Amino acid sequence: MRKRVVIxxxxxxxxxxxxxxxxxxxxxAGRSGIGAITRxxxxxxxxxxxxxxxxxxxxxxxxxxxxxxxxxxxxYALACGQMALDDxxxxxxxxxxxxxxxILGSGIGGISTLEKEHQVLLKxxxxxxxxxxxxxxxxxxxxxxxxxxxxxxxPISCTVTACSAGNNAISDAFRAISYGYADAxxxxxxxxxxxxxxxxxxxxxxxxxxRNDTPxxxxxxxxxxxxxxxxGEGCGIxxxxxxxxxxxxxxxxxxxxxxxxSTCDAYHIAAPPPGHPGAAKCMELAxxxxxxxxxxxxYINAHGTSxxxxxxxxxxxIKRIFGSHNKSPAVSSTKSMTGHLLGAAGGIExxxxxxxxxxxxxxxxxxxxxxxxxxxxxxxxxxARKGDVRAVLSNAFxxxxxxxxxxxxxxxx
Amino acid sequence: MxxxxxxxxxxxxxxxxxxxxEECVPEAAFIDDLGADSLDIVExxxxxxxxxxxxxxxxxxxxxxxxxxxxxxxxxxKS
Numbered sequence: 001m002r003k004r005v006v007i008x009x010x011x012x013x014x015x016x017x018x019x020x021x022x023x024x025x026x027x028x029a030g031r032s033g034i035g036a037i038t039r040x041x042x043x044x045x046x047x048x049x050x051x052x053x054x055x056x057x058x059x060x061x062x063x064x065x066x067x068x069x070x071x072x073x074x075x076y077a078l079a080c081g082q083m084a085l086d087d088x089x090x091x092x093x094x095x096x097x098x099x100x101x102x103i104l105g106s107g108i109g110g111i112s113t114l115e116k117e118h119q120v121l122l123k124x125x126x127x128x129x130x131x132x133x134x135x136x137x138x139x140x141x142x143x144x145x146x147x148x149x150x151x152x153x154x155p156i157s158c159t160v161t162a163c164s165a166g167n168n169a170i171s172d173a174f175r176a177i178s179y180g181y182a183d184a185x186x187x188x189x190x191x192x193x194x195x196x197x198x199x200x201x202x203x204x205x206x207x208x209x210x211r212n213d214t215p216x217x218x219x220x221x222x223x224x225x226x227x228x229x230x231x232g233e234g235c236g237i238x239x240x241x242x243x244x245x246x247x248x249x250x251x252x253x254x255x256x257x258x259x260x261x262s263t264c265d266a267y268h269i270a271a272p273p274p275g276h277p278g279a280a281k282c283m284e285l286a287x288x289x290x291x292x293x294x295x296x297x298x299y300i301n302a303h304g305t306s307x308x309x310x311x312x313x314x315x316x317x318i319k320r321i322f323g324s325h326n327k328s329p330a331v332s333s334t335k336s337m338t339g340h341l342l343g344a345a346g347g348i349e350x351x352x353x354x355x356x357x358x359x360x361x362x363x364x365x366x367x368x369x370x371x372x373x374x375x376x377x378x379x380x381x382x383x384a385r386k387g388d389v390r391a392v393l394s395n396a397f398x399x400x401x402x403x404x405x406x407x408x409x410x411x412x413x
Numbered sequence: 414m415x416x417x418x419x420x421x422x423x424x425x426x427x428x429x430x431x432x433x434x435e436e437c438v439p440e441a442a443f444i445d446d447l448g449a450d451s452l453d454i455v456e457x458x459x460x461x462x463x464x465x466x467x468x469x470x471x472x473x474x475x476x477x478x479x480x481x482x483x484x485x486x487x488x489x490x491k492s
Contacts, residue, residue, distance in 0.1 A: 065431035069456075128463075131455040 002178040006411055008251040009088025009239030011080035012351045014338050015051030015232050019083060023348075024355050026337065028384045030366045032216035033338050034230050039194050046203045049215040050194045051232030051339030069132035070145065071110030072192035076235035076344075077142040078149060081186055085150065088239040088251060090184060092151050101154030101182040102143040103173045104237075105165025105189035107343030107398075109139035112195040139343075142190050154182040159343075162398030163303070164262075165189050166236065166346020167406055171260035173240055174406075183245050188237035188347030202231060205270065207307065219340075220367035221304035221333035222311045222375040229305040232339030236347030238354070247413070255357045258391065258407040259290025265401030272397065276313035279303075279403045280320040283393060286405035287321070292391065294322045297329045297407070299362050301353045301394040304333025305340050312374045314395065325376055330387075332365040332380040346396040346404070353392040353408050360388055418465075418491065422484050425464055429457045439481040446479075458483075465491055 012019070015033025016026030026033065033051045042048040053076075058067050061079040070078075085092075092100050113136040120128050135141050140158035147156055155176050159168035166189025173187035202208040209228040211218035219230040246253060263285065265278035272279065287294065300322075303314055311333075322328040334352050341348055352363055361384050368381040391409040423437045432447050443449040449457070458474050461467075465487055469477075477483055 063431055065429070128459065130459075131452040 003180060004243035005174050005177045005240050005257045006243050006246050007238050007254045007257065007354055008090065008241050008246050009084040010237070010254065010351050010354060011082070011084030011087060012234065012236045012348050013053055013056055013076050013079055014234035014236070014341065014348050015053065016338055018053065018056045020087070020351065027334060027352055027363045028361055030364045030383055031337060032219070032366060033232070034215045034218055036215060037194065040196050042199065045196070045199055047199055047208050047210050048212045049209070049218055049230060050199070051230055052194060053234055069130070069136060071113045071136040072233070073106055073110060073190045074136065074142045074145050076192060077104055077146060077190040077237070080188065080190070080235040080237040081146045081150065084186065084237040084239050090239055090241070090251070096183065097151045097153045099154050099183040100152040100186070101156055101173070101176055102146050102152050102186045103155070103157045103159065103169045103176070104143045104146070104187065105159040105161065105169035105343045105346060106139040106142055107160070107162050107165055107191055108193050108198065110137035111193050111198055113137050115195055115197050146186060150186070152186060161402045162400055163340065163342050163345055164396040164398030164402040164404045165343035166350070167394065167396035167404035168262065168346070168402070170238065170346060170350055170406055171262060171404055174257045174260055177240055177242050183242045185240045186237060187240060188235065188350065189341070189344040190235035190347070191342045191344040192233045193342060194231055194233050199231065209306065217367050219306045219336050221302070221306045221336050221365055222315070222371055222379050223368050224370040224372040226306045226308060226311065226372065228307050229335065230339035232341040234341055234348060235344050236349070236351040238350055253411045255354045255408045256411045258292060258409040259286050260404065260406045261285030261289050262402065262404045265403065267401055270399045271309055272313045274313065275320070276317040278401065279314060279317035279395065279397060282403040282405045283317065283321045283395070286393060286407050290407040290409070292407065297322070297391050297393050298387070298389045299329055299356055299392045300331040301349050301392055302331050302333045303395040303397045304335055304365065306333070306335060310397065311372065315375050315377055318377060325378060328377050330362050330380050330385065331377045332363050334363050336366040336368070346394070349394050349396070350406065350408070353394045356392055357389045357408060357410050361386055362389060418487055419484050421464065422461070422480065422487060425460050426457065426480060429453070429460055437480055439484065440479060442479045461487065467491060
């Protein structure tokens with residue numbers, strides 16, 4: 001018998017805000033968090049835009065000494081972990097520490113640190129490399145640092161499944177509780193990859209938008225004129241708890257995780273196959289895992305990257321499971337506002353999916369002026385919409401053909 | 414001159430290890446008194462090498478336990 005898993009805390013930093021409240025306000029207002037790259041001089045790059053954090057103060061969360069030696073993706077995770085734990089009012093101590101675990105996802109970990117230290121290697125030689133290079137680069141040092149800070153000694157892991165990493169992390173954390181390996185899990189994803197190497201490498205793949213003159217309009221999922229995703233950075237973390245434990249301590253419960261599923265396309269390193277059958281299968285299996293039927297879902301938080309291929313094929317996959325326009329639930333891509341946070345995408349989109357249930361508001365797809373060929377679902381264009389949201393399915397697909405879907409539902413005892 | 418070296422060494426330790434000047438007495442041991450770990454010491458010694466333009470071998474590094482050890486080494490090798 002599986003145990004039920006509820007969400008009791010949320011924390012996020014992303015291009016729309018440095019906390020949950022500001023981020024959700026940005027989502028409801030349909031604001032864009034995309035702008036010119038300030039992190040480095042991008043003047044010689046094909047893409048000069050990204051979704052950066054704005055006014056985030058690392059020193060509110062880590063000491064000056066730690067800041068020097070941690071990559072930003074780890075600092076974002078520490079900040080969100082702290083905010084999510086505060087939000088949940090869960091205390092971790094010697095009594096429950098062994099039963100609290102952490103699983104976080106990251107696509108490319110400390111790529112900025114790797115680049116900086118490689119410059120040092122070339123300029124000053126091997127003896128000048130910081131002893132903190134490897135612990136800043138390894139993706140699993142995000143959960144590792146959180147465990148040290150919060151005293152969580154239960155199961156720990158790190159999913160590195162590209163743009164699906166956040167969803168894989170939450171999915172694994174959900175199972176850790178539902179099969180009895182932990183009572184609480186800190187989970188989500190963190191990414192800080194707005195670096196010269198990452199931008200040029202995504203440019204080389206022709207994967208990211210070059211709409212440099214109007215950055216706020218660059219992320220336009222399902223629109224006719226979409227030209228690639230916009231790289232974003234940040235983190236989204238959820239506190240999951242076994243239901244009876246959460247009820248016993250009188251925790252405020254946002255929502256419940258009903259089920260999850262993962263599949264692989266086994267097709268191409270980066271592109272989805274036509275019609276994206278792997279994604280369709282994934283959504284079908286998630287419904288099965290949750291014991292639900294398509295009509296139970298009121299909103300789909302799409303992967304919706306704003307690349308020509310993803311948006312068309314994800315639409316086809318959704319239609320295969322949920323039916324055509326008038327049968328399918330509302331579908332939107334919050335990436336239209338935040339950009340694509342790679343391994344953190346699943347984390348922040350889980351936060352927004354849970355807020356949609358709690359607040360009864362469906363986030364919009366901004367910049368959707370003219371739906372592209374074959375993109376004919378209800379994408380909640382431009383403006384957020386009020387409505388009862390009983391259940392949300394959130395998709396994340398990644399390079400390597402990974403697909404992961406998670407279903408969140410309103411909590412009823 | 415020697416006081417200059419002491420002052421500079423202390424400044425680097427205060428900055429690198431995030432400790433106060435008061436804690437940074439000559440007898441203070443990096444690990445036991447100033448909360449450093451072995452990686453902190455490696456980074457600290459690299460900062461000394463950069464700031465005093467000298468090289469400190471791994472054998473010498475292993476013998477450096479306190480503020481005084483660093484100051485004395487630099488005084489002896491930087492004349």
